[in-house]
Amino acid sequence: MSTETVSHQKLLRLFAAIGPYLRSEQSSQDGYFFDCLAVCASAKLEPEKREFWGWWLELSPKNEQDFEFCYRLGYYGGEGEWQERDIPRKHEEEVARTLRDFYDKLSVCLDELSLSATPSPELGDKHLLSPA
Template sequence: MSAEKVSHQKLLRVFTAIGPYLRSEQSTEQGYFFDCLAVCASAKVAPEKREFWGWWLELSPRGEQRFQFHYRLGYYDGEGRWQERDIPRKHEDEVARTLRDFYDKLASCLDELSLSAGPAPELGDKHLLSPA
């Protein structure tokens, strides 16, 4: 099955089924936006203003059966905006774990549709989703 034969709506359904990662309002046929609020920075703040450490990932079609992903790590502020920042050492493992867990689920879904994904060139050879 080619990416052209898998409709945008079907991909939205498949990606939504992975879990609470897809931001459908920020996704289009030209790219899909996922994120994860992995670690709360301060639970003392009102829930609607809480800030988190985590990641966001953009998945873009590249050809008929392939997607390209690019992710960043950082801080989700109280205004609902991502900022690329170094993750504090005590939270690095949890943020990395959630990204890997998500990517395993995403890769499995893509594989079921005979699609695949690879890293954007700017991620280089050494990144959190590099094959072991």
């Protein structure tokens, strides 16, 4: 298959089935937005005002068979906006684990469609989703 033969709506359904990562309102045919609120940073606040450590990832069509992804780690503030920040050491492992778990699920989904995802050059050679 190709990104041209798989409709945007079908991709939205398949990506949503991976888990609670897809933000369909922030996604379009030009790219898909995923995020994960991995660790609560402020459990004492009201649920709608809580802040989290986590990641966000953008997946963009590169050509007919491939997507390109770029992710960032950071802080999700009470205003509902991601900010790129260093993850506190005590939360690094959990944030990295959730990103890798998501990427494994995304890879399976894309493989089933004979599609693939490669890292954006801006991530460099050494990043959390680099082959071991």
